Amino acid sequence: MKMLGIIILTVVGLVAGKYIANKVFTPKDPNPPPPGVEYGSLEHLRIITKEISATLPKDIDSETRLTKVWARESELVYDVRLINYASKNIDRDKFLDEAGKHIRKAACAEPRMKLLWKHGIMVTYQVQGNDGFGIGMISVGGRDCL
Secondary structure: OHHHHHHHHHHHHHHHHHHHHHHHOOOOOOOOOOOOOOOOOHHHHHHHHHHHHOOOOEEOOOOEEEEEEEEEOOEEEEEEEEOOOOHHHOOHHHHHHHHHHHHHHHHHOOHHHHHHHHOOOEEEEEEEOOOOOEEEEEEEOHHHHO
């Protein structure tokens, strides 16, 4: 089950990271915010999350569902639900430790994530079991890739 959790969060991290990064920036042609709105500002992030939220909930795979995306200052937060596992059946510390390592490694290899970090935006994955109870959060920022 440990390996399944790692795989699930790695997939979620990559898919969700690419999904949001595509809404914020593209490597050759940035998607700028409206005039007067600063890149990476809370207002800019709210515009992005509103657009993405219109497509949610969205199954990432047979194990994982992206239920909500929201913003706070300099941060995008993905609410992710494990479809087949209740929080009480997950060893939180092991899950977050192992999944966090894999998510950070995958995120650090993704050029579009680097563009988010260039503008000071951190990405946090808030994970819940299928019972709606939290398992924990994994945050990834540019300092994780030094």
